[in-house]
Amino acid sequence: MKSQKLVWMKMRMHGCIPIERVILSNASMNESVGILPKKSTPYYASLSGLCEELQRQIEPDDRELFAQPYEMPDPLSENMHTVSPGLVHRYQNRVILKVTDECAVHCRFCFRKALIAEKRGALLESDLLLAAVYIAEHPEIAEVVLTGGDPLMLKDTQLQYVLTVLREKRPDIVFRINTRIPVVLPDRITEKTVKMLAAFSPLWVSIHTNHPGELTAQASGCISLLADNGIPLLSQTVLLKDINDKADTLEQLFSQLIRLRVKPYYLFQLDSASGTSHFRVTIEQGFEIMKELRLRLAGYALPVYALDLPGGGGKVPLTPDRIVGHEEGWIVLKDDAGKEYRYPE
Numbered sequence: 001m002k003s004q005k006l007v008w009m010k011m012r013m014h015g016c017i018p019i020e021r022v023i024l025s026n027a028s029m030n031e032s033v034g035i036l037p038k039k040s041t042p043y044y045a046s047l048s049g050l051c052e053e054l055q056r057q058i059e060p061d062d063r064e065l066f067a068q069p070y071e072m073p074d075p076l077s078e079n080m081h082t083v084s085p086g087l088v089h090r091y092q093n094r095v096i097l098k099v100t101d102e103c104a105v106h107c108r109f110c111f112r113k114a115l116i117a118e119k120r121g122a123l124l125e126s127d128l129l130l131a132a133v134y135i136a137e138h139p140e141i142a143e144v145v146l147t148g149g150d151p152l153m154l155k156d157t158q159l160q161y162v163l164t165v166l167r168e169k170r171p172d173i174v175f176r177i178n179t180r181i182p183v184v185l186p187d188r189i190t191e192k193t194v195k196m197l198a199a200f201s202p203l204w205v206s207i208h209t210n211h212p213g214e215l216t217a218q219a220s221g222c223i224s225l226l227a228d229n230g231i232p233l234l235s236q237t238v239l240l241k242d243i244n245d246k247a248d249t250l251e252q253l254f255s256q257l258i259r260l261r262v263k264p265y266y267l268f269q270l271d272s273a274s275g276t277s278h279f280r281v282t283i284e285q286g287f288e289i290m291k292e293l294r295l296r297l298a299g300y301a302l303p304v305y306a307l308d309l310p311g312g313g314g315k316v317p318l319t320p321d322r323i324v325g326h327e328e329g330w331i332v333l334k335d336d337a338g339k340e341y342r343y344p345e
């Protein structure tokens with residue numbers, strides 16, 4: 001009762017609406033989505049004890065209990081583009097397949113936090129088969145992005161089975177695995193894991209890393225193992241307030257990635273997931289950081305600064321010419337077809 005009173009007091013103070021209200025307005029969502037339990041690995045916890053920027057990524061914060069009116073449990077409208085359980089077909093030439101909702105750590109800013117809090121576990125075999133049939137029937141799909149959760153939370157045998165089923169149906173398909181495991185649980189990736197993955201070439205691994213403090217000797221060893229076995233590597237980074245919102249920090253991160261043979265691929269503007277506004281950096285600030293990085297890094301070390309347009313508009317590179325106006329607290333952006341979207345200023 002006392003904590004409920006505290007929540008209401010804070011709501012009034014911040015002028016926010018409580019997350020539960022947002023969630024209840026979406027009948028398909030579980031009421032508990034606002035509360036993502038803390039989760040870390042002993043490895044990452046020991047690193048975050050030494051580095052505040054790492055700790056902020058995994059430490060629950062009261063501010064998560066409040067959703068701004070523009071925040072949503074499913075900010076990219078993945079539900080709208082879901083064609084079978086776990087399979088999202090938004091772009092013509094690729095699909096994403098959520099093979100598990102488990103992660104080694106719970107990143108407090110995650111745009112899929114609602115999904116992860118549901119704790120459904122691995123994709124059912126029947127749903128994997130449905131996805132494989134869909135992909136087989138759509139020859140325009142050239143790539144399957146395995147995501148989740150974190151695909152490397154599956155056992156090697158499970159992951160091998162997923163890849164085998166999909167490749168059997170579509171021998172020409174390219175795989176991409178989105179994972180945070182190399183920087184939060186590097187021991188999970190063994191020589192055996194890497195050999196298994198390499199057997200499914202063309203298979204790319206995209207590593208989610210947000211801070212140079214995550215690229216320890218262990219993480220670097222894991223990444224080198226992947227590179228040594230011929231697995232092409234990309235990275236994705238989320239621009240996060242008080243974590244990596246400085247050109248110096250990102251310069252260090254992207255330079256280290258290049259040394260590790262990882263191409264910095266995306267620097268994402270934060271999505272509007274419920275209860276994440278305290279991580280938000282303004283787009284203007286993002287432009288300033290990119291301007292500075294362009295002076296300091298070689299072209300191939302520079303990621304694309306990108307935004308997933310709210311409401312399922314898809315991913316677009318963020319450049320000043322994308323902005324068509326400002327409206328009371330909103331930036332108005334256009335997609336490639338000229339359609340307008342609003343993102344909080």
Ligand code: SF4
Binds near residue numbers: 113
């Ligand atoms: S590892 Fe990825 S999917 Fe899991 S909580 Fe972090 S950002 Fe979200």
